[in-house]
Every structure is written in structure tokens, then in C-alpha cells.
Amino acid sequence: MSEPLLSIKGVSAFYGSIAALKGIDVEVMPGEIVTIIGANGAGKSTLMMTICGNPQAREGTVTFEGRDITHLPTHEIMRMKIAQSPEGRRIFPRMTVFENLQMGAATAEGGSFDEALAKVFKLFPILEQRRSQRGGTLSGGEQQMLAIGRALMSRPRLLLLDEPSLGLAPLVVRQIFSAIRDLNQREKLTIFLVEQNAFHALKLAHRGYVMVNGRIAMQGTGKELLEKPEVRSAYLEGGR
């Protein structure tokens, strides 16, 4: 069995005195798509942010490629082979698509910029068409593609995606998810995905974790979780 690429052991994180994460254990193996699902306020995004060191974990350790990154500042963590597409996309609205992508490559070491750019444009051809357009003028789906593309420009081994389906039309969501699958299968990119859209996320992921109130309540392969009655009733058929 190979070493996990990212391993989170007993991590607790606090906002002030309020515990947002209460002893989380998560492992991500190289080449996997791992998803965290859960309701609003369960701590999914906090877990994502804790990996990035903002807030830093008060207890437990976060290890990436065998190196303890628990107490590194955010920008140093993001300089390693980790890239993040943050919640709410957070592209640079007044800068062009091309400049946004350049920013993504700001800390990339080695390898050619053009190659990374060609890969992103192949994955999301619409970005090439929109190349000199400002980020803020893109549609929501295009902005999400730009956010993922920007993250890919640093040639990461691990891609963190925080709610890529947020506020997007179903058709666009399917497009984004198929791009994620592509990245995983063709580029062997490891993906850690935080999602509210449990159905899509679990269908895509190799393994999944269900978070409730800052704890991991369940885990298993995507298929297993999809079939569990608790998961179905809480996250898939809630509206019916």
C-alpha cells in the first residue's frame, strides 16, 4: 500500500472558542478523487481551509507528501504541489482571463508555462476564446472553469475544489464534473472535493466522507455511500 498523498489526523480547528472541526481523520491516496459531503455548516469548507492553513489546526496534524504542513503559513503551503479553487471562485474580476491564468502560474517551478496553458485550454476551450476578456465579464460556469484552470496552472499533484457546483446550472455542473473526471483519469491528478451536491460528488468520487457537525459521520467508497439509506434520506432525497 502506498503512502497517502494527504493525510489529516485528529485535526481540530476553532473560530475563536467555537470548535468547527472536532478530530477529523481523512486520507487521500495518490490518484484518487475523495469527496467530503455534508450539510451547511458541517465544517466542510473549514476543513478545506485548514488544509491551506487558514485557520491553522489547533490539534492534530496535516501531512502532505510526507511533510508536516500543519503550522506553515498559507502561502507556503500553496507553494507546494497543492492548488485550490476556492469557494465562490474568487477569480480576479478586473484582470483578463489570460492574466488570471498567469497569476495561477505565479509560483510554478520548472516546466513550461505554455504547456500548462495549452492543457488548461484543452480542458476548457471556452477559456481560450475568452482569453482577453475580463474575468468579471464571464458567466458563472466560465468563472468556475477559470478558477479551476488558474489552480491547474501551478501544475499541482493535489487539487482542492471547494464547491465547484455552487450556483451553476445543472448542465454546467455536469460539464465541470466531467472535466474533473478527465483530469483525474488522464492527468492522474489527485482531487479532494468538497461538495453540497452529494449525488454528483459521490458518483464521481472513489471514496467519500460524510461530515456532520465538525465530525466524520460515515465513510466508504462513493458507491457504498450512495446506497446507504442514511445518506440517501439526509442528502439525496431531502427535498422529497
Place this chain on the structure above:
Amino acid sequence: MSASSAGKSSVVMHALKDALIAGIVAFGLFVLLLGFLADDTLGKLRPLPRPVLLAAAVGIVFVGRFLISLIYYNAAALRVLLGELFVAAFALAKRFRFVLLALMIVLAFVWIYRVPDDWPLVATIIITILFAVWLGLTPALLALAVLFPVAFYSNPYYLGIAIIILTYVMLGWGLNIVVGLAGLLDLGYVAFYAVGAYSYAIIAQAYGWSFWVCLPLAGLFAAFFGVLLGFPVLRLRGDYLAIVTLAFGEIVRIVLLNWISLTNGPNGIGSIPRASFFGIPFTADDDGFAARFGFEFDPTHRTVFLFYLILALALITNWVTIRLRKLPVGRAWEALREDEIAVRSLGINPTNTKLTAFAIGAMFGGFAGAFFATRQGFISPDSFTFPESALILAIVVLGGMGSQIGVAIAAIVMTASFELFREFEQFRLVIFGFAMVGIMIWRPRGLISSREPSVYLKERKTISAEHVAEGHG
């Protein structure tokens, strides 16, 4: 047809009635406020009637109200009326556009010819505008700047104002790095201007080094102060940052005021060494500039030299900014302005990014300060008060944050209008305020609000980003 003409006349009548009422109210209000001046020249108080002023005030209200009623409340009717006129005039002008252009050029040259030893400003402005239409704004302004001392050689007053304008252009460009590019609101920029001026004055007096040695030193000192300010404000943003930078500006000024052994306090530093032409002073004796180069001595030589010096310094500031925007650090500044969290998530250290912005912005402020000191020959803390910071910030904001040419135009408009309205004395600030309010209403993102991308695609795409509404406020 008859209905519409009847509509037109009733519109005018209605507006007239409106204006009449406004005029009567204005008369009632102004008759005591403006109509009489309490005069006590002969030892006793008596009212001095001022009918002209009163009539003017009431007249302004009447005409203003008439126009407002006509334009705002009857926009549709008026548009019909004016529209036909405008369309006709425009068609005529378009048909004879070359004749018009030629006529304007001829008029401009006639003007110049009639007053041969002093080109009037109006002619210069007309020619610049024609140039701007023909070749674009940037080359026109550049040509104006380069040729200005040639055209106005015999008018030291204009030259002096042009030097002041260019100083503010440079300060605006320097502050633009901090405010426009990095998005850090700095209300104390004048502190770096002061540090530059005082470092130049003190070093040049104490060691007798030439301007060209002291200039980089002044810039370095100012940059050092930029970092000094940068450290405590790293975590602050928006309003809080503005308050701290405001305080910093005041602290520097108060230190200058009280550190008497170094700065001579409120009395300032006098007889600061003047700039020399690369070692050759601008004096009347045999070693002077005029004698060396075989000219007749003329004090304007120094002014012209100072003009080109500040022009060069400003252009260097501009060039460096443009270059930096294409480098990773400049892009990081702009990204930082857009979204600090995203910048951090891309592995960029926001601390270093902010500090470099503060340091480089401050450095150019310091260069401008050194220039100011050598031009004035005398500096005191009075020159570095808060209104100065506010003026520079206003130039950046009005110019359109981040736009280089916009800042230049704003600096010209602001400084020149300050001179233009000199005779209005304290009302200058009122006009200034009105102008600010007007620009914020009509051009809320500055005179030139579009940001130029730092990288272009070779070909133009059919959809330009300019035509699409941006998805943020």
C-alpha cells in the same frame, strides 16, 4: 404636427412659470443676504446696496431653474426640439469636417502669428486637442510636454505652473502604484514626499554632494519609510488602513516640525543647493552653464532644465510602472487589489507584495520630494500638510485608479484649474468640491476608468470586454 408644436410652447411656458417662482423665492432669500453689504468704513454701520450682485444671483437661479425644468421634466419634448437641430448641425459638420478641421488649424495659427513672442495658451490647447484627435491622447500630451518650454520660453509663469503640474503628475503616478495597482488606500503619501525633500536638503547641505548623488539617496530613504509604514499596516484594509496612513502622514509632519536640531523646525531649511546641469551650475559667471555652452546668461535656462528634469523623472516613474505591471510583482499587486484571499491561495506572500508596493510608491514620492527641494531652495513642514495628500489622492481617484494617462490628465486639470481659479480666492475650494461631486456622479470610476490589460492578444477579438458590463461594482 400642430399637437406637437402646441406641446412645445406649453413646455416652455411651464418652465418659464417654474423659473419665475424660483426667481421670486431667490430674490426673497438673497435680498438681505447679498443685496446689502454692512459697511463700517466711516465708523458707523450702514447698508451698502449691491444691486448687480443681487440681480446676478437671482438671474442664475432663474436661468438654472428654467433649464432644469426644460431638460429634466420635459426631456422627451425637448429632445424632439433639440434633436432636429442637432441632427441637422451634425450632418452639416460631418459633411464639411475637413473644412472645419482646416479652419480650426488656420485659426490656431492666425492666433499664434498675431502674438509672435508668446503663444497663447488657448492656441496650444486647441492644437493639443487636434493632435489628440489625430494621433491619440498619449502622443499629443507627450508632444505638448516636450515642446512646452520651446513655446513658452518667454513666459516663466507658465513654465512654473507646468513644473508644478508635472510634479503632481509624478506624485500621482507614484501613489497610483499603491492605491491604483495594489489597492491600498494611502492618505499619508505626502509623508514620503516630505522624507524625500528633507533627505535631499539635509544630505546636500551637510555633505555638499550633487543632486544626482542625493536624488537616489532621497528615494532610498523614502522607500525605507515606505517599508516602515508598511509593517504595522499589513493586516489592515480599507477604512482602517486609511486612518493609519493618515496618522503616519501627520506623524512625519509633526516630527519635522519638532526635531529642531535636524530639520530646523517650523523655520524650515533654506538655501538648499540648486540642481546643476550634470555639475555645471546655472550661474552668470564663467563656469556657469551659459558661458560654457556659449549662450547669453538667462535665468530661464534653469527653469527649462528643471522642467525637463521633472518631465524625465515623471516619465521614468511611468515607464517603471508600466514595466512592473508586466512582471509577476505588478500582476501580484493588481491581483491583491482584486482579492487578497485568492492571492494567498495561489501561493503568493501578501506581506512581501504589499511591502514592495509601499516601498516603490514611496520611492517615487521621495524622488519628487528631492526635486521639490532643489526647485524651491527652501522647504518647511508647511508644504507637507494633509491637504497635499488629499490632492494627490484626488488626482489618482479622479484619473481612474490604475490608469496612467487618466492620472496625468487629472493632475493637469486639478493643478491648472487651481491656477485658473486663483482670482476666486477661497471659492476655489468650492469649485474644486463641485468638480469632484460632478465627476463622481458622471464618471464614478474616474475620468479614464477602463483598465488596460498588461498582455494583449495580437489580433482584436470581435467582443471586447469594454462592451460587456462588468459583473461587479
